[in-house]
Amino acid sequence: MEKEDYKIHIIGAGISGLIAATVLENKGYSPIIIESSDSAGGRLKTDVIDGYQLDHGFQVLLTAYPTAQHYLDFKKLSLQKFLPGACIFKNKKAKIIGDPLRNLSLLLPTLFANIGNFSDKIKILKLNAKLKKKSISDIFKDKETSSLTYLQDIGFSDQIIQDFFKPFFSGIFLEPNLETSSRMLEFVYKMFSQGFATLPKDGIKGIIDQLISKLKKTTFLYNSPVQEVKDGVIYLKNKDEIKSDFTIIATEASGLISNLKNQEIDWKGCDTLYFEVDNRIIDKPLIGLISDPKALINNIFYHTSLQTTLIPKKELISVTIVKEHQLNQEELKQKVIDDLHQYCGITGCKFIKHYPIVKALPKLQNLQYENSHTETKLTTTIFLAGDQLLNASLNGAMISGERAALGIINTLEDGLIV
Structure with a gap:
């Protein structure tokens, strides 16, 4: 049988599915992607509403991700860089901290921010040096603990954990207590220190659009x-x-395979709300962190501090919530507006859109960086992909899609199935 004659189906047109299709195409196969919704992207989607680009949840692309470097053309994405720092709202005051070695404009604000003590700053320098030398494979071989325990064991003060580490990593891990594996904290910390947090000029969907544009022999079946x-x-x-000769399930498989019915994945959710405002109180492309434990909101970002394809009329701000709540949309909207005023001094918010994201990131233990292509095989012809198999990251999703595709390719090329 010729390569293009094999019927290889990929269930799910998210990042894992698209990478799997890319690998298969590069080896001469013509995969078919089956997608339940009317468009590709999974969690990586961008809407245009009222002249603004709204990502489905606050997301960034870390340029240090090794697999993203391999599969994406960063230049063509017109990546817009965040500054390597944050604006921390504490006691109704905004204090900027960052890495002055990577951006000199952050030196004086960081020195006068009064976030953490002198010992904390020394420990941060030591952690930077340690993770710079530590390989990714070593990070994922180390014993796991919670991220909070990891920071406490290093000796960071309660103040800097509450003011910086908790709101910063809670916005990444989408849980407020830093229960996520210490492996993930080390990995993400290393990626932030070695590259930049960015957004494509077209929004996060620019990643999906680029991957689809490269697929020439892949068929898409939407609304299926x-x-x-x-x-x-x-x-x-x-x-x-x-x-189907071969099938890659690039989504949660428990509901699709009869003997996996009792292996459902737990998910972390979040809420992202967008507002139009007249002015920015953070004048640089920095994420805003709310350190007060009584606040419902966790982090904010002015998307208009970065260049976008659309020219904005005013300023666009997103607000992320990772804490559980029982508020309906109207109650949540009002609570967010109140929090923005109380903790950040932001007023005049015009509501645009609320994205309740129930399945934002999988809850995982025993995190892995990568797997072999043989580990993706569920049966003779069914293979699995998705970040839930490795770690909750764009990089993990890409690796899992790649390995599932290689599983099929190696099965065929080794002559196990003809």
Whole structure:
């Protein structure tokens, strides 16, 4: 059988599925992506509302991600860089801290910010030096503890943990107590220190658009939710049956495979709300962190501090919430407006959009950086992909898609199935 004659299906048009299709195409195959919704992207989507680009949740691309460097053309994405620092709101005052070795403009604000003590600053320098030398593979081999315990064991003060580490990493891990694995903290910390946090000029969907533009032999079946997957056949919810030589499940597999029904993944959720405001109180492209433990909001960002394809009329601010709450949309909107005023001094907020993201990141233990292509094989013809198999990151999602595709390629090239 010729390569293009194999019926290879990928369930899910998120980042893992698109990378799997890319690898298969590069080896001469013509995959088919089955997507339940009407568009590709999964969690990486951008809407245009009222003349603003709204990502589905506050997300960034870290340029130090090794796999992203391999599969993405950063230059064509027109990546807009955040400054390597943060604006911390404490006692109704904004204090800027950052890495002056990477941006000199952050030197004086950091010196006078009064965030943490002198010992904390020394420990940060030591942690930077340690993680610069530590390989990614070594990070994911180390014993796991919670991120909070990790920081406490280093000896960071309660003040800097509360003022900086908690709001900063809570916005990344999407949980307020830093229960996430210390492996993830070390990995993300290393990636931030070796590269930049960025956003494509078109919004986060620019990543998806670029990957799709490179796919020339891949077919997309949208609005096609899958009911069940078995060796050789895919059953759609509309009762259609699709014959398949190989299938990659690039989404949560527990609901699609009968013997995985009791292995559902727990997910972390968050809320992101967008508002139009007249003015920016953070005049640089810095994330804003709210350190007060009584606040519901965790972090804010003025998206108009970066260049976007659309020219904004006023200023656009996103607000992220990672704490659990029982508020309906109107109550949540008002609480966020109140918090913005109380903790940040921000007024005049015109509500634009609320994104409640129920499945934002998987809750994982025993985090891994990568897996072998053989570990992606569930059955003779069914392979698994998705960041839930490794670690909750864009980089992890890309690696898992790559390895699942290589699993199929190696099965065919080794002559295990003809």
